[in-house]
Amino acid sequence: MSDVNSSPVSRRNFISTGAKLGAFLAAAPYVARGADGAAKADQLNVALIGCGEQGRILTNAALPIPGVRFKAVCDIWPYNLTRTERLLKKFGHEARPFEDYREMLSSVGDIDAVIIATPDFLHAEHTNAALRAGKHVYCEKLMSNTVEGARSMVVTARETKKLLQLGHQRRSNPRYQHARDRILNGDRLLGRVTNISGQWHRAVSDDYGYPANQAIVEAKLGKYGYANMHEFRNWRWFKRYAGGPMSDLGAHQIDMYNWMLGSNPSSCMASGGTDYYKTHEWFDNAIAIFEFPTKNGMVRASYQVLTTTSAGGGYHEYFMGDEGALKLSENPKYTKLYREARAPEWDQWVAKGIVASPLSGEGAPAAVKPWEKVGVKKLAGPSKSAGVDVRETAALSAWDIPVTLDKAIHQPHLENFVDAVRKGTPLSCPGESAFATAVTVLKINEAIAAQKTLRFKPEDFIA
Numbered sequence: 001m002s003d004v005n006s007s008p009v010s011r012r013n014f015i016s017t018g019a020k021l022g023a024f025l026a027a028a029p030y031v032a033r034g035a036d037g038a039a040k041a042d043q044l045n046v047a048l049i050g051c052g053e054q055g056r057i058l059t060n061a062a063l064p065i066p067g068v069r070f071k072a073v074c075d076i077w078p079y080n081l082t083r084t085e086r087l088l089k090k091f092g093h094e095a096r097p098f099e100d101y102r103e104m105l106s107s108v109g110d111i112d113a114v115i116i117a118t119p120d121f122l123h124a125e126h127t128n129a130a131l132r133a134g135k136h137v138y139c140e141k142l143m144s145n146t147v148e149g150a151r152s153m154v155v156t157a158r159e160t161k162k163l164l165q166l167g168h169q170r171r172s173n174p175r176y177q178h179a180r181d182r183i184l185n186g187d188r189l190l191g192r193v194t195n196i197s198g199q200w201h202r203a204v205s206d207d208y209g210y211p212a213n214q215a216i217v218e219a220k221l222g223k224y225g226y227a228n229m230h231e232f233r234n235w236r237w238f239k240r241y242a243g244g245p246m247s248d249l250g251a252h253q254i255d256m257y258n259w260m261l262g263s264n265p266s267s268c269m270a271s272g273g274t275d276y277y278k279t280h281e282w283f284d285n286a287i288a289i290f291e292f293p294t295k296n297g298m299v300r301a302s303y304q305v306l307t308t309t310s311a312g313g314g315y316h317e318y319f320m321g322d323e324g325a326l327k328l329s330e331n332p333k334y335t336k337l338y339r340e341a342r343a344p345e346w347d348q349w350v351a352k353g354i355v356a357s358p359l360s361g362e363g364a365p366a367a368v369k370p371w372e373k374v375g376v377k378k379l380a381g382p383s384k385s386a387g388v389d390v391r392e393t394a395a396l397s398a399w400d401i402p403v404t405l406d407k408a409i410h411q412p413h414l415e416n417f418v419d420a421v422r423k424g425t426p427l428s429c430p431g432e433s434a435f436a437t438a439v440t441v442l443k444i445n446e447a448i449a450a451q452k453t454l455r456f457k458p459e460d461f462i463a
């Protein structure tokens with residue numbers, strides 16, 4: 001069984017959260033026990049706590065990973081528990097079902113790692129219990145709905161010397177890694193990055209329901225901390241269970257701000273409200289503005305999550321520099337790379353496979369007219385052709401990123417976790433750096449409530 005040792009900080013995994021963060025944690029090479037007691041280097045026995053939507057997605061993403069064996073599943077809702085048990089059986093995994101995670105942890109001896117996909121307010125409780133039971137943990141984002149909950153998870157992982165990976169899966173996505181390591185940093189194709197904007201826009205949606213014959217009785221809901229079936233199903237929107245859309249959707253993208261820049265913000269101001277949905281506690285629309293001091297200068301960043309409109313182009317994170325811009329999204333259709341006309345030619349980066357040739361079709365660069373070159377204004381004259389208005393600069397040319405993800409979006413992040421347990425590969429999202437993201441995200445809700453700009457010290461992001 002592996003314990004955690006410190007490992008050198010790799011460039012890929014580096015996040016600047018101050019001196020205390022130091023080296024990242026990694027597991028020593030892992031050897032699982034076979035049924036006959038023989039070493040089976042390729043087997044990792046896992047359990048799942050939380051068999052809802054994300055539990056199902058993680059199960060499907062983990063099943064193709066060689067050697068992963070589901071040994072137990074836990075959920076308080078029999079409806080979801082049975083569904084997951086059946087899914088696993090279909091793939092030849094005999095996973096014992098449990099309602100209570102404590103019983104699962106104490107009675108199934110051969111679990112090496114636990115995957116947690118319960119509502120956010122339970123992450124600290126479930127993670128800390130699994131770590132204390134000697135298991136490595138992959139826990140979904142947001143790390144916790146409180147800073148103290150998130151901090152306790154980092155501390156427990158440190159004390160137990162077990163691995164803790166948080167579910168910010170973009171960090172293991174090869175397209176995002178290429179964008180960070182080669183485009184934004186590395187060869188610095190964007191030049192000096194000055195701004196980020198990001199968004200997740202979603203149309204109005206109905207609250208979740210449940211089959212009438214599958215309701216959990218009130219006494220049992222109360223035992224597990226839920227007020228009623230409506231809140232149990234729609235926990236995201238209620239303050240005692242979660243952090244609202246900023247934490248639900250924004251967490252993924254704001255994590256990319258910190259991770260891509262290698263920095264944490266120094267301030268946050270924000271606005272939000274329950275302007276539309278009358279039965280929700282959390283803000284349906286929220287907008288935040290951050291200042292990120294980086295070694296290359298200040299980056300001003302905005303982020304908005306809107307749950308009442310799908311207008312404005314889906315979800316993306318947009319990094320803007322004086323020589324180019326990078327629009328990233330988990331959905332490749334929103335991903336683009338742009339070159340400013342004033343930037344050096346990108347032929348050498350195409351030759352090196354860092355960017356792909358200019359796009360054709362939608363988003364392709366318009367043929368650049370001589371007067372569109374920077375500093376050349378179109379002279380007034382008889383020509384009827386449209387030039388660049390004096391208020392505008394030349395159009396950006398659109399390029400492609402030649403790295404794609406050919407599997408389910410959560411699979412590489414689970415693979416990274418499995419490799420960390422088995423081989424000591426550094427985690428893509430260890431507790432320490434996920435803590436910095438959790439603080440960044442939770443501070444937005446605090447700034448909205450306080451109706452003022454919050455200022456941060458580097459140590460605020462260190463657990």
Ligand SMILES: NC(=O)c1ccc[n+]([C@@H]2O[C@H](COP(=O)([O-])OP(=O)(O)OC[C@H]3O[C@@H](n4cnc5c(N)ncnc54)[C@H](O)[C@@H]3O)[C@@H](O)[C@H]2O)c1
Binds near residue numbers: 053117122224
């Ligand atoms: N990484 C991603 O892309 C991503 C996407 C969606 C959700 N998530 C995260 O995954 C987590 C789960 O979200 P979801 O959409 O699956 O929610 P969900 O409501 O569909 O599922 C939650 C499950 O947890 C179970 N549960 C509740 N309390 C429990 C308890 N005390 N013990 C055991 N099981 C319990 C519920 O019965 C339910 O089956 C959240 O933290 C969410 O933020 C991550």
